[in-house]
Amino acid sequence: MKGFYWRLVIVRLMSGKEFFVDRYERLGWKLKDVKPRQAIRLNITNIEGKSLEERLEAIGVEVEKVPFLETGYWVLGSKVSVGATAEYLLGLYSVQEAAAQIPATLFTDLKGKTVLDACAAPGGKTVQLADLMGNTGVVVALDVRKRRLAALANHLERCHVSNAVVYELDARQVSRLKLKFDRVLLDAPCSGNFAADRNWFKRRTLKDVERNARLQREILAEAAACLSDDGELVYSTCSLEPEENEVNMDWAVKHLDLRIEEVDCYGDKGLTEVFGSRLDASVEWCRRIWPGETQGFFACKLKKRESKL
Amino acid sequence: MKFAVQVGARFSLNADLTVNRAGRYFLLNKALLEVARKNFYYAGTYLGKVKNGKFFPSFNLLAMLAEGEANKIVVENKAAWLFICGRDVFGKGIVAVHGSRRKRDHTLVLNEFGECLGFGRIVGSLGEAAKKGEVAVKNISDIGDFLRREI
Numbered sequence: 001m002k003g004f005y006w007r008l009v010i011v012r013l014m015s016g017k018e019f020f021v022d023r024y025e026r027l028g029w030k031l032k033d034v035k036p037r038q039a040i041r042l043n044i045t046n047i048e049g050k051s052l053e054e055r056l057e058a059i060g061v062e063v064e065k066v067p068f069l070e071t072g073y074w075v076l077g078s079k080v081s082v083g084a085t086a087e088y089l090l091g092l093y094s095v096q097e098a099a100a101q102i103p104a105t106l107f108t109d110l111k112g113k114t115v116l117d118a119c120a121a122p123g124g125k126t127v128q129l130a131d132l133m134g135n136t137g138v139v140v141a142l143d144v145r146k147r148r149l150a151a152l153a154n155h156l157e158r159c160h161v162s163n164a165v166v167y168e169l170d171a172r173q174v175s176r177l178k179l180k181f182d183r184v185l186l187d188a189p190c191s192g193n194f195a196a197d198r199n200w201f202k203r204r205t206l207k208d209v210e211r212n213a214r215l216q217r218e219i220l221a222e223a224a225a226c227l228s229d230d231g232e233l234v235y236s237t238c239s240l241e242p243e244e245n246e247v248n249m250d251w252a253v254k255h256l257d258l259r260i261e262e263v264d265c266y267g268d269k270g271l272t273e274v275f276g277s278r279l280d281a282s283v284e285w286c287r288r289i290w291p292g293e294t295q296g297f298f299a300c301k302l303k304k305r306e307s308k309l
Numbered sequence: 310m311k312f313a314v315q316v317g318a319r320f321s322l323n324a325d326l327t328v329n330r331a332g333r334y335f336l337l338n339k340a341l342l343e344v345a346r347k348n349f350y351y352a353g354t355y356l357g358k359v360k361n362g363k364f365f366p367s368f369n370l371l372a373m374l375a376e377g378e379a380n381k382i383v384v385e386n387k388a389a390w391l392f393i394c395g396r397d398v399f400g401k402g403i404v405a406v407h408g409s410r411r412k413r414d415h416t417l418v419l420n421e422f423g424e425c426l427g428f429g430r431i432v433g434s435l436g437e438a439a440k441k442g443e444v445a446v447k448n449i450s451d452i453g454d455f456l457r458r459e460i
Contacts, residue, residue, distance in 0.1 A: 055422075086393055089452040090424050114344065138340050146350075151459070153351040157369055158455050165341055166351040179344060 015205035020194075024290075027242065027271060034195050034291040038075040039066060039098040040082055041124075043159050045131050047092040055087055068266035071131075072101045074293075091159035096124045097196075099266075099289050099297035103185060103236040104128040106263050106301045110137070113182040117141040118171040118223050121148030123155035125187055130161040139164040140179065142171050171219045180228040188216040190237035190244050195291035213243040217251060224256045229304055233258065236299040240290070242274040245298040249286055250279040252302060260285045261301040270300065312357070312364050315415045316428060317408045318379035322356075333358045368425070368452055371417060375425035380408035380416040382435070382446060389420040392427065393453040398446040403435060410435045416446060427451030 021031045040063065042049050049071070056063055060079030066072035073093075075082055082088060083095050104125050107115075110133045117126045120141035129139050139161075143149055146168050156164055169176070171186070191209050194200035220235065227233050235252075237244050249270065252258045260282040270286030272279050286300035313320035326342065328335045330349065337345060337353035345352050354373075357366040366374075375381060384392060388402025398418060409416065410431065417428045429446040 084456055086389060086420065086426070086452070089393060089455050090426075138344050140344065149350050153355070154455055154458055156351060157355050157367055158452075160354075160369060160372065162336075162338070162354045162369075163341065164352070165345045165349050167346070167348065168350050177344075177346065 017201035019206070020201060020204070023275075024240065026275060029290045036097065036195050036291065036295045037293050038082065039096060039101070039294075040073050040075060040093045041069075041096040041101050041128060042071040042073065042093050043091055043127070043131050044071055045134055046090070046160060052087065052092055055092075056085075059085060059087075061085070066098050066101075069098060069101050070105065072096075072098055074098070089158065094124055094127055094155075094159065096128070097295055099294035100124065100187075100238065101128065102265055102267075102287070102289075102297065103187060103234045103299045104132060106234045106265060106299060107132075107183050107185075107232055110183060112137045114179065115139045115183040116174065116179075116181040116185065116223070116226065118174065118184060118186045118219060119143060119189055120166070121145065121152045123152035125185060126152065126164060127155055127159045127161055129185060130156075130163055131159070133163060135161065135163045137163060140177065140181070141166045142169045142174065144168070144170040172222050174222050174226050177226075179226065180231075181226055182228050182231050184223045184227055184231065184233040186219060186223050186233060186235045188212075188219060188235065188237050188244070190216070190239035191241055192238055193240045193291060193296035195295040196238060209239070209241045209243050212239070213241075213248055216244055216248055220248065220252055221256060224252070224258055224302075224304075227304060231304065232261070233302045234299065235302060236297065238295055238297050240296040240298075242271055245288065245300075246271045246274055246279055246283050246286060247277075249283050249300050249302075253280045253282060257305050258302040259305050261303050263287060263299070263301050265299070267297070267299070270298075312366050312370075313374060313379075316374055316379050316417055317414070318374045318377060320374055320377065320379075326353075327356070328352065332360065365450070366428070368427070368450075368454075371428055371450075372425045375417050375419060375423070378408070380414055380431075381419055382406050382416050383419045383421060383423070384426075385421065389418075389426055392418055392429075392448060393451050395448060395451060395453055395457075397432075397444040397448050398429060399442060400433060400435065400445040401442055403445060406435050415449070418446065418448075418451070427454075 063073040121143035267287030289297040334356040
């Protein structure tokens with residue numbers, strides 16, 4: 001009973017707004033009021049940007065290009081819900097947070113490739129991958145929760161995706177498919193962040209973060225094993241916690257024969273020193289996005305080491 | 310494809326690429342056929358499902374049928390929006406009619422951009438109904454269903 005009490009005290013101490021805000025300050029970011037802007041993503045397979053802009057303007061939706069995205073738009077104002085217009089239902093665009101649009105764009109040359117979307121539901125990034133592939137090649141999309149597969153299937157049907165195959169499968173068992181992938185998107189299940197969830201500080205503890213980090217490593221190891229020798233793996237989370245981000249990438253570099261590729265995209269450099277621990281220098285090539293115009297996000301591109309080729 | 314005939318379309322599918330998965334039909338391409346295992350949840354282009362012996366077409370299939378010769382009506386903006394909201398099409402909202410005008414026939418409903426919004430059953434003479442302001446096409450299925458499914 002005494003042990004249980006102390007465990008409870010420790011969990012309480014390692015949670016709450018003060019605890020996490022202090023961590024962010026030690027990582028170099030000061031908490032501020034943030035309100036991520038609503039964003040949409042044009043489905044280029046289904047319509048050209050100019051035409052969509054005109055059609056949205058005609059129904060009272062004012063948009064502006066997101067400067068760091070090819071097909072992303074901020075929604076400046078709207079007389080209607082952007083998730084319920086005819087254009088949305090026809091799959092001409094998707095409602096997708098701006099930072100969440102980044103990971104799929106980090107791959108080089110997706111056309112005709114065999115691509116894995118390891119944790120796919122509800123399918124925003126699966127549709128984006130299919131769109132960037134121009135419906136060529138194959139996207140294998142997995143999710144472990146059957147309930148969420150219906151939303152994924154709806155998303156694929158709405159956006160006229162024709163090159164995806166969806167399985168109810170835990171990403172830690174992807175080798176059961178006996179496939180090698182040219183590209184792997186691992187948008188890992190994570191703790192999320194306060195900018196996307198107003199009760200985040202009340203609900204999350206460091207224990208959650210550590211549990212998620214372990215799960216992410218298990219998925220990473222399996223995904224890396226299914227990556228073709230010259231393949232690319234993009235890892236992303238919407239967590240701000242370094243254990244789920246830079247620390248995991250440091251682990252991947254040291255344990256999975258992967259190396260980090262430098263990417264040129266929106267965001268800050270990855271942290272190479274986390275709470276007194278020095279990480280591999282290449283971790284700075286990751287991208288960390290502190291909340292602001294977008295929610296918090298993290299993305300990193302990895303490739304197999306040359307020695308494995 | 311009985312349904313294609315119902316909407317006056319000439320349409321055929323490659324049987325080798327069409328897969329029935331627990332009453333749901335999918336059209337795969339060769340690349341997908343190579344990697345798809347039997348236990349997939351969704352693959353390629355969803356064509357529709359059979360429930361209680363009746364075929365319910367997907368919106369992807371409707372869009373494919375709308376690309377060719379078929380019974381089609383083109384409706385103006387407001388009628389298009391009301392149709393997506395589950396309402397029937399009044400004659401005055403119809404801009405153009407292609408194919409059958411016969412009562413009880415099925416027809417695809419397109420917006421002025423030529424995009425398929427769903428389909429319905431002709432219940433009034435399309436030309437005369439326009440004058441009387443009566444329901445001309447009864448809504449059977451529309452893309453607003455994507456939102457209704459999520460409720």
